[in-house]
Amino acid sequence: MQLVVDPVRHTTSPLVTGGSVIGIKCSDGVVIAADTLASYGSLARFQNFSRLLKVTDSCLLGGGGEISDFQEIQRLLENLTTQDFCFNDEHKKSPRSLHQYLGRVLYAQRSRLNPFWNSLIVGGYVQSQSFLGMVDLYGTTFESEVLASGFGVLLGLPLLRKAYRPDLTVQEGIKIVEEVYRVLFYRDARSINRIQVATATVDGVTISEPYSLETKWDFKGFVNPRSTYDESTW
Secondary structure: OOOOOOOOOOOOOOOEEEOOEEEEEEOOEEEEEEEOOEEEOOEEEEOOOOOEEEEEOOEEEEEEEEHHHHHHHHHHHHHHHHHHHHHOOOOOOOHHHHHHHHHHHHHHHHHOOOOOOEEEEEEEEEOOEEEEEEEOOOOOEEEOOEEEOOOHHHHOHHHHHHHOOOOOOHHHHHHHHHHHHHHHHHHOOOOOOEEEEEEEEOOEEEEOOOEEOOOOOOOHHHHOOOOOOOHHHO
16 A cells, blocks of 8 residues: 655745735834735735734734735744743743744744745834834844835835834824825725724733724816826826
8 A cells, every 4th residue: 555645835825915014113102003904816805804913911913915824823823822821930922022933933934945925013012112023924024113014115114204203102103004004095906994903002902993994085186087197186
């Protein structure tokens, strides 16, 4: 009897994907936002999928890219936090240590030529200090005051940099990310106006229920596309 062994299968391209994730560091916390769309190619297939995750009471995660890979990362983090709980020493991973852990995980997957096709944004607030870092599918890690993934790098990051101030409050940060996502909805075909906003403050991590942004489509340039382009019509 010949034993048949299935070949090793690697992910060669993402199938169901999430779009942009954006984050901004504030003086009293961190704000990370993501829309709730998971696209199957160009089809807006799943419109109520949460891409924000509370990891600990001081740390949160936002993920863009392949949804199944993001779910696997979520499973790894759940096992990690369960292990910390079982030690019963009241130790919890800090945002910075979680950021470095994810960097090693994604680098290991990339070295096996089977990467997690994700861009992850890690945020947290510990000991009156805000943290915001990013990990890409190659395992590259870096920190910044404002971060974005996907088309948010092209369309949203300039707006975030322009709006950022060192004394920015969380409430102001929420208004900024809402405005950025409104622009993304207008310009990015893999985005919708239904978003979630997560915050990490001294009171802990909070993830909002999904809500829809108000949009405006009655610009003269939209209503009468045959008219010649004129900035005054916008």
